[in-house]
Amino acid sequence: MTEIIRTRLLSKNYGNADVLSSVNMSVQRGEIYGFLGPNGAGKSTLMKILLGLVQPTSGEIELFENRLHFDSRDHLKRIGHLIEIPAFYEKLTAIQNLELHTEYMGYYNKHAIREALEMVQLLGVENKPVKQFSLGMRQRLGIARAISTRPELLLLDEPINGLDPEGIHAMRNLFRRLRDEWGITLLISSHVLTEIEQVADKIGVINNGRLIREVSMETVRASTTDYVEITTSDTVLAAFVLEEKLKINNFRKISDHIIRIYDSGITQEALSKGLIMNDVPIESITRRHHTLEEYFFDMIKGGVEHVPSHQARA
Structure with missing residues (x-):
């Protein structure tokens, strides 16, 4: 062009x-x-x-x-x-x-x-x-x-x-x-x-x-993937269960109470069942989508990775 x-x-x-x-x-x-x-x-x-x-x-x-x-x-x-x-x-x-x-x-x-x-x-x-x-x-x-x-x-x-x-x-x-x-x-x-x-x-x-x-x-659309967001009072236990019990590695700890899971191969229902059976306290579990706004603020703040990576116990 x-x-x-x-x-x-x-x-x-x-x-x-x-x-x-x-x-x-x-x-x-x-x-x-x-x-x-x-x-x-x-x-x-x-x-x-x-x-x-x-x-x-x-x-x-x-x-x-x-x-x-x-x-x-x-x-x-x-x-x-x-x-x-x-x-x-x-x-x-x-x-x-x-x-x-x-x-x-x-x-x-x-x-x-x-x-x-x-x-x-x-x-x-x-x-x-x-x-x-x-x-x-x-x-x-x-x-x-x-x-x-x-x-x-x-x-x-x-x-x-x-x-x-x-x-x-x-x-x-x-x-x-x-x-x-x-x-x-x-x-x-x-x-x-x-x-x-x-x-x-x-x-x-x-x-x-x-x-x-x-x-x-x-x-941008290719990098703004779907994810499942979990709100829990125990992210350490949740991260352990995700990695060791459910064999999910593609997730990120966002805060002391939120984890985002980027593995599209697991359903929201199976994820919820696996966490509850392993005594992880779940306040909410929601499927979301990255937006241009999130992409934009990631760049403005200094370039948070756009391809999700595992940060289980950060």
Whole structure:
């Protein structure tokens, strides 16, 4: 696949503060890239650098297979964006705001404007002044503006802010549609990990300005295995019984009261019976599934193993 974004050792400093530090990012054409990180991790700064709103301290950027020169604005015609809170002309209607934007961008197409409004479910209110819009409606209008020029690349910073569950579901479907039908590449930052989990093809995890890892969601799903979680007042005895009596080695002690078992060959019922027959006090036993959120926090905390390993008596 072709790289639509590539950064090499990209850094941004403000005085002694490192906002970005040697970031090497790769976004492939036609994918949805989920950009994950805590507040202040550097997500918005990197997007602003891609748009030429902020100058990097050092490093290189390639956009559309060409090195980015910050005295040029030609690449901006190929990019749609929603960074932070969208601003509009409050007294103008939604459609008037989009018409002004597309004229400014050199891509005025009435059909594309109406299609963008339809895709974000704002047809019917397009002739209302924006000052009457709710936060969620403004967010959707910001996305409509970003796609109204049919960009090749879409940069969305926390795009589901202010949306209700129905709006979030609609945006999820929209992002897939933009990728699948329009061939748009999407770089989406979000702290709502469950939403990224459902739409992203690849994720990049950034913390304290450093890109910790880029990984495909296929790889994440393969490593986020099912497990059985046991809550017991005697993890030492439980670990002994698991290893010596039930011949289960693929488990981990999580805390003084919790053990997770990653052996998919044993049923929950057989496990419960084996522990009880060996006098292990069981408070609860539940089958669970690792989520992207757990994977994310493992990396942020310093890289807890993603492939479970035996820690019976830690």
